[in-house]
Structure formats: C-alpha cells, structure tokens
Amino acid sequence: MTERPESGRDRGTVVAAVRDALIALWPARFGDVAIDEPVSLGDAGLGLDSVDIVEFLLECEDRLGGPSTEGLLAEGPVTVGRVIDHFAGP
Amino acid sequence: MIRRALQRLAGRHPHAAVTAATAIGAVTRRWAPDVEPAAIRRMLPDLSDAEMRSLQAALWTGWLRLRVLEAAMSSPTADWPYPRLAEGVAVPSLEPPVIVAGFHLGPIPALGILLERLPGETLVVHLSGPPRPGLTMRPVGGDRWGRAADFRQAIDTLRAGGSVFLLVDANELPATVEIELFGQRTGLARGAFALSRMTGAPVVPVAPRWRGSRVEILAGDPIGPGEEGEMAAVAARWLEEFIRANPQEIGRLLPHGIWN
Numbered sequence: 415m416t417e418r419p420e421s422g423r424d425r426g427t428v429v430a431a432v433r434d435a436l437i438a439l440w441p442a443r444f445g446d447v448a449i450d451e452p453v454s455l456g457d458a459g460l461g462l463d464s465v466d467i468v469e470f471l472l473e474c475e476d477r478l479g480g481p482s483t484e485g486l487l488a489e490g491p492v493t494v495g496r497v498i499d500h501f502a503g504p
Numbered sequence: 505m506i507r508r509a510l511q512r513l514a515g516r517h518p519h520a521a522v523t524a525a526t527a528i529g530a531v532t533r534r535w536a537p538d539v540e541p542a543a544i545r546r547m548l549p550d551l552s553d554a555e556m557r558s559l560q561a562a563l564w565t566g567w568l569r570l571r572v573l574e575a576a577m578s579s580p581t582a583d584w585p586y587p588r589l590a591e592g593v594a595v596p597s598l599e600p601p602v603i604v605a606g607f608h609l610g611p612i613p614a615l616g617i618l619l620e621r622l623p624g625e626t627l628v629v630h631l632s633g634p635p636r637p638g639l640t641m642r643p644v645g646g647d648r649w650g651r652a653a654d655f656r657q658a659i660d661t662l663r664a665g666g667s668v669f670l671l672v673d674a675n676e677l678p679a680t681v682e683i684e685l686f687g688q689r690t691g692l693a694r695g696a697f698a699l700s701r702m703t704g705a706p707v708v709p710v711a712p713r714w715r716g717s718r719v720e721i722l723a724g725d726p727i728g729p730g731e732e733g734e735m736a737a738v739a740a741r742w743l744e745e746f747i748r749a750n751p752q753e754i755g756r757l758l759p760h761g762i763w764n
Contacts, residue, residue, distance in 0.1 A: 456648050463679035464651035465698040468659065472702075484660075487653040 428478065428502040432494065435473040436460070451495030459493070467492065474501065506532070510568060511575035518576035522587055523717045525572045529565025547686045548751055562752035566610070566714065570755065573613045578634055585636070586617045590715035596723035600624045601662045601705040604669040605696045607743055610753035614712040614719040615669070625666035629654050651679070655695055662703040672696045672709075672739065673757065681732050683740040686747075692739065697732040704729050709742045713750045722746065 433449055444460065453459035455467050462470060471483040471492075478501045486492050486500055506528060514521035541556060551559065573587060589595070595618055598604065602622070606615055619626050620638050627640045635641055640661070645651040658668045672692045679698075680691030700707045706726035712719050724742040728735040747754055 463694075464645075464648050464655055465679050465694055467648070467652040468655045469698070469702065471656075472659070484653075484656055487649055487656060490649055492649065 423478070423502050425498065425502045428498050431477045432474055432497055432501070435470060435477055439466075439470060439473055449494055451493065451498060453494050455492050455494065455497075471497070507568065507571050510572050514572045514575040515579040515581050518572065518579075519588060519717075521572045521576065522569055525568040526565060526714075526717045529561070529568050533561035533564060544751075544754070546688065547747060547754070551751075559751055563755045566752060566755045569714065569717075570611060573611055577613050585620075586719075587611060587614050588718045589617065590718040590720045593715070593720045595621060595721055596708075596710065598622060598667070598708055598723070600626075600667045601665055601703065602667045602726070603658075603662070603696050603699050603705050603707045604667060605672045605707050605709045605739060606669060607671065607673045607709070607711055607746075608756040609746065610712040610750070610756075611714060611719050612712065612756065615710060615721065617719075618710060618721050618723075619667075619669055622667045625661055625664065627658055627661040627666060627668045629658065629668070629670040648678070651695075655699070658695070658699055659703060662699060662705045667705075668696075668699065670696055673743070681736045683733075683736050685740050685744055692736050694732055694736070697728065697735040697739075700728040700735060701730070701732055707735055707739065709739050709746075711743075711746050711750075711753065713753050 436444060436449060447453075447460060449460070455462045455470065467487075471486065474497060475481075475483060481500070483497070483500060486496060510521050510525050510528070513524060541560070544551070544556065544559065548559075577585075598618070600623055604615075604619065604622075606612065616636055616639070619628060620636065625640060626638070627642060628636070629642050629644050642654060642657060645654045658670070661668055670693075672695070674693040679694050681694040681697060682689060682691050684690075696707050699705065706728050708726050709724040710721060712721045724739075727738045747757075
C-alpha cells in the first residue's frame with residue numbers, strides 16, 4: 415500500500431508544487447503539454463522515462479516533505495492526479 | 505549433445521565441466537558456427553580471415569563454458585558459486601557506495617565474485633539468476649513502472665551507503681543515452697549514469713574474462729559523478745578498449761540490441 419500523509423495538505427498547494435517540480439526539472443519540455451490530473455507520467459502523457467519518473471517523484475518529495483512515493487510505482491501506471499492525491503492525502 | 509553432456513556434468517562437478525568445455529571447445533573448433541561475422545567486422549574490421557576463424561573458435565569455446573556456468577549456477581546439486589579465479593590475479597577492490605556497471609561480455613556470472621566482496625548491501629538488478637548469499641537480487645522490471653521501481657530502490661540503496669550492480673548495454677530500453685562505439689552511434693542504458701548524477705556515487709565499469717578454465721575480473725577507473733552523456737562516453741571508451749583487447753569475450757554481446 416502507498417504511504418499516505420495522516421492529514422491532508424491543501425490541494426492547491428500540492429498541485430502548484432507538482433507543476434513547479436516538472437517545470438524546474440525540465441523548463442522547456444512541457445510548453446504545449448497540458449499537465450492535467452488524468453495525464454500519465456509515461457508514454458501516453460508526459461513521456462517521462464523510468465529515470466525521469468523517479469527524479470520527478472523525488473523532487474516532489476523534496477518540495478512537499480514526503481511521504482515517500484515508493485509505493486506509487488508498485489501500483490503501476492502513475493498519473494499526475496495520483497501524484498497529487500498521494501501528497502494531498504485523503 | 506555436447507552441450508547437454510556438459511550441462512549434466514556441471515550439475516555435479518562444475519569445475520571439471522568448465523575444464524572439459526575448454527578442452528572440447530579447442531578440439532571441436534573446426535565445428536564452430538559462423539557467429540555473426542558481419543557484427544564482428546563492424547567492431548573489428550581489421551581482422552584477417554585467419555584471425556576471424558580463430559576468434560569464432562574462441563567464441564564457440566566461450567559459448568560452451570557459459571552454458572556450463574549457467575547450468576552449475578542453477579543446479580541444486582552443485583555446491584559451487586563461481587568459477588575459480590586465475591592464479592595471481594586480484595579481485596578489484598571497490599569502495600561503497602559505488603555503481604558497478606556490467607556489460608554482456610564474458611562469463612557474466614563470475615562478477616558475483618566481485619559483488620559478494622563489496623562491504624554493505626549490494627543490490628543486483630538482473631534479468632535472471634538464482635539468489636546469491638549477501639546480495640539483494642532484484643529481477644529487472646518488465647515495463648517502465650517496474651524499471652522506475654528498480655531505479656528507486658537503487659537510489660535508496662546508494663543513499664544508504666550500499667552499492668548497485670546493473671548491466672548498461674541495454675539500449676532496447678527507452679531510457680538510453682547516446683554514445684559512439686566503434687565509430688557507430690548507439691546507446692547505453694542511462695540508469696547507471698543517472699544514479700551517479702543523483703547520488704554522487706561513481707560508476708565503475710567491469711567485465712570478466714576467461715583465463716583458460718579460470719576467470720579474471722577487470723575494472724575501469726571510477727567515472728563521475730557528472731553529466732550523463734559525458735560519463736557514458738567514458739564508459740563506452742572503456743568498453744571499446746576491453747573488446748579490442750578481449751574480442752573472445754563478445755559472444756553474448758553480439759545478438760544484443762546494442763549492435764542493432
């Protein structure tokens with residue numbers, strides 16, 4: 415099971431942090447790409463490879479102070495929305 | 505038939521089986537199949553016809569010995585983890601945290617001799633293989649998410665002071681970094697180099713080679729941390745030098761994606 419925060423963060427703060435993480439890591443890469451919640455981090459969406467995906471998730475952890483995203487990967491394809499849910503909590 | 509007989513022998517007397525494979529390979533060298541001569545020529549265009557025949561015979565022997573190693577490693581009856589080290593050679597001494605970068609060269613299972621000597625936890629990301637004492641074995645993920653999970657565990661291992669082994673000549677994967685090898689553009693898996701960039705641990709290229717019926721493990725100088733492409737270029741130069749000096753060890757590399 416994915417580790418979740420006990421208390422939810424403000425969702426808007428998380429959305430902004432996730433978006434900022436993507437732009438900070440790859441400033442010119444997503445100019446015309448919508449970073450909406452249903453978008454996959456992988457092939458059908460942002461096109462991140464396996465290394466990029468981990469680097470992005472670690473960047474999000476750093477910006478939001480955890481929790482660890484390790485469990486997200488064990489559960490299969492990850493979308494932007496799942497990343498936000500993970501950090502925003504239930 | 506020869507292969508099956510050697511594999512049966514490997515299950516009970518693995519060292520004898522390696523010696524037998526070496527001898528049988530030499531005796532039957534005239535039967536050595538044409539092993540991708542075009543691929544060999546792409547790497548080593550200056551080989552004479554006689555050198556090519558000699559190399560193909562050596563590849564035949566290497567192929568037999570590798571089948572013996574694989575059979576022995578997976579045998580429940582062979583109390584034998586690895587082939588014997590050649591006399592007078594030392595196992596490279598590496599200091600964790602380190603990223604040990606292997607290639608599809610030579611008797612790959614013999615790299616366990618090096619990995620099991622590393623202090624601390626050592627994560628081995630591999631395609632197949634039996635459990636080994638002292639090593640954390642992780643079958644490589646089958647898709648992007650599985651490979652990302654592999655990569656995440658590798659980062660955690662290095663950050664905890666451990667070491668990671670992975671094969672880097674796997675350019676059929678989408679996460680590659682472009683390199684030049686023998687004058688051709690190709691790719692190496694970027695994972696090892698990204699790990700170095702993200703954790704500060706160096707990459708050390710390694711490859712085993714046969715010395716008669718025994719083995720030796722060679723290691724390059726530590727690479728990085730640095731920019732992924734620059735590190736990969738250094739690793740590619742080391743790989744090219746190893747192949748030029750040890751062309752008999754390329755048997756497993758030839759059908760591999762790096763040449764296609």
